[in-house]
Amino acid sequence: MDxxxxxxxxxxxxxxxRLLEAAIAxxxxxxxxxxxxSVVAARAGVSRGxxxxxxxxxxxxxxxxxxxxxxxxxxxxxxxxxxxxxxxGPARRHVIVTELVELYTGPLFxxxxxxxxxxxxxxxxxxxxxxxxxxxxxRETHRMAVELLRADETAxxxxxxxxxxxxxxxxxxxxxxxxDDGARRRRVVEQWVRILDGVLDVxxxxxx
Amino acid sequence: MDxxxxxxxxxxxxxxxRLLEAAIAxxxxxxxxxxxxSVVAARAGVSRGxxxxxxxxxxxxxxxxxxxxxxxxxxxxxxxxxxxxxxxGPARRHVIVTELVELYTGPLFxxxxxxxxxxxxxxxxxxxxxxxxxxxxxRETHRMAVELLRADETAxxxxxxxxxxxxxxxxxxxxxxxxDDGARRRRVVEQWVRILDGVLDVxxxxxx
Numbered sequence: 156m157d158x159x160x161x162x163x164x165x166x167x168x169x170x171x172x173r174l175l176e177a178a179i180a181x182x183x184x185x186x187x188x189x190x191x192x193s194v195v196a197a198r199a200g201v202s203r204g205x206x207x208x209x210x211x212x213x214x215x216x217x218x219x220x221x222x223x224x225x226x227x228x229x230x231x232x233x234x235x236x237x238x239x240x241x242x243x244g245p246a247r248r249h250v251i252v253t254e255l256v257e258l259y260t261g262p263l264f265x266x267x268x269x270x271x272x273x274x275x276x277x278x279x280x281x282x283x284x285x286x287x288x289x290x291x292x293x294r295e296t297h298r299m300a301v302e303l304l305r306a307d308e309t310a311x312x313x314x315x316x317x318x319x320x321x322x323x324x325x326x327x328x329x330x331x332x333x334x335d336d337g338a339r340r341r342r343v344v345e346q347w348v349r350i351l352d353g354v355l356d357v358x359x360x361x362x363x
Numbered sequence: 364m365d366x367x368x369x370x371x372x373x374x375x376x377x378x379x380x381r382l383l384e385a386a387i388a389x390x391x392x393x394x395x396x397x398x399x400x401s402v403v404a405a406r407a408g409v410s411r412g413x414x415x416x417x418x419x420x421x422x423x424x425x426x427x428x429x430x431x432x433x434x435x436x437x438x439x440x441x442x443x444x445x446x447x448x449x450x451x452g453p454a455r456r457h458v459i460v461t462e463l464v465e466l467y468t469g470p471l472f473x474x475x476x477x478x479x480x481x482x483x484x485x486x487x488x489x490x491x492x493x494x495x496x497x498x499x500x501x502r503e504t505h506r507m508a509v510e511l512l513r514a515d516e517t518a519x520x521x522x523x524x525x526x527x528x529x530x531x532x533x534x535x536x537x538x539x540x541x542x543d544d545g546a547r548r549r550r551v552v553e554q555w556v557r558i559l560d561g562v563l564d565v566x567x568x569x570x571x
Contacts, residue, residue: 186484188396265483268537272480275473275540276394286541315554319531322551326534329476332483333494343530346523354558 171209173199178220182266187273192216218284221270224263225292232258232299239303244356249348251303255321256344258296259328268332297321306355316354323347379417381407386428390474395481400424426492429478432471433500440466440507447511452564457556459511463529464552466504467536476540505529514563524562531555 177199181190192213196206210216235254239247258264267289274285300317301308308314327343330336385407389398400421404414418424443462447455466472475497482493508525509516516522535551538544 184484186480189484269480269484271537271540272394272477276392276397276477282541289541312554312557315551316558318547319551319555322534322538323527323531324534325537326530326532329479329533329537330530332479333490333497339526343523343527346520347527349520350524350527350558350562353561 167209170199170201170205172223174201174206174209174216175220175223178216179224179262179266182217182220182269183262186269187217187277190217190269214281214284217270218281218288221263221267222288222292224266225295228258228263229295229299232303236299236303245348245352248304248351248355249345252320252348252351253341253344255300255303256324256327256340259324260331260340264325264328265332268329293321304351304355313355316351320347320351375417378407378409378413380431382409382414382417382424383428383431386424387432387470387474390425390428390477391470394477395425395485398425398477422489422492425478426489426496429471429475430496430500432474433503436466436471437503437507440511444507444511453556453560456512456559456563457553460528460552460556460559461549463508463511464532464535464548467532468539468548472533472536473540476537512559512563521563524559528555528559 174195177195178190181195181198185194192206192210193203195216196203199206206216210219232254235251239250242250270285271289274282297317300321304317306313306317327336327340331340382403385403386398389403389406393402400414400418401411403424404411407414414424418427440462443459447458450458478493479497482490505525508529512525514521514525535544535548539548
């Protein structure tokens, strides 16, 4: 191990991470129009030149930021999977649906939403990158949700049930954008966990 | 009837309507940052002065536009209610859930989304107005959904089931923002209509 280069790499990684986190916070608070590389660099305490060394363009910075936080949230879901594994079925499902819904109510979702909305009317290149990013994050979230819920996707309708649940989570997140809607959200989650219990607990047919 | 003043009122109403429709199209296509009173006036073929005669501020114009289209969509739902009334239960429910979901996939939703997102980081006054508008439109949409689905909200969980359905519709709309997601949406809707059939068709208990 090289005592000189390794700390330099560490510093570089730490700078990169600070930029990514500042980018998310900026997007969530100020929207796309108010989020430039300069604003993010200042918030991260990094020079504009250093920021551009890490991310060549504004699109690079913000798509990397959303991807970075999405990966962190997915790592948190994997930890949750291990932690809830010993719980009995219904209690486990309640924790998991609550956590899946929470994925869509924090700063990551707010930031991603700003990026989606910007991509819907900004330049075509940003749009393509965001569509691609969203497809990757969406597939991985779906995969995790199926695994966490121990859903059997070979049974008819189960895939669409899980998709609809994630769509509902996204819609609940959108409802939280302007007003704190936590009490209503908890009641909706409770009811939909009951509904899922009915749908997902259908006994698996013999031979499947 | 006064042959001079009535046509003048008609002209004024027509101008107002053209401005509202241009405002929705601008928001949906160019986002909040790209939607100014001047841009909308030009699109509507109206002078900036005439536009300001109808709407004193930019906030006035855009909140009125979203409210106007929301009212039009609700009128369309009332027509749907009459049209689907003779259909048998399950077919009727399928049409209704499909139409409720479609509420969130057109230009109105795209425009409203731009306004919500702008309100989440723009000035506090816009935020207050959009929160208030959203609460009114949301309540009315919920009321219409309950009526259309003939849901009995006195039964436990039914209110939250309908709310969750509308949250899912909003999430499906968000998924449509960047990519045409119609085929997936139809499959999700079909599955969730089946699920709703199970939840909402629970026989009403005696004495309720």
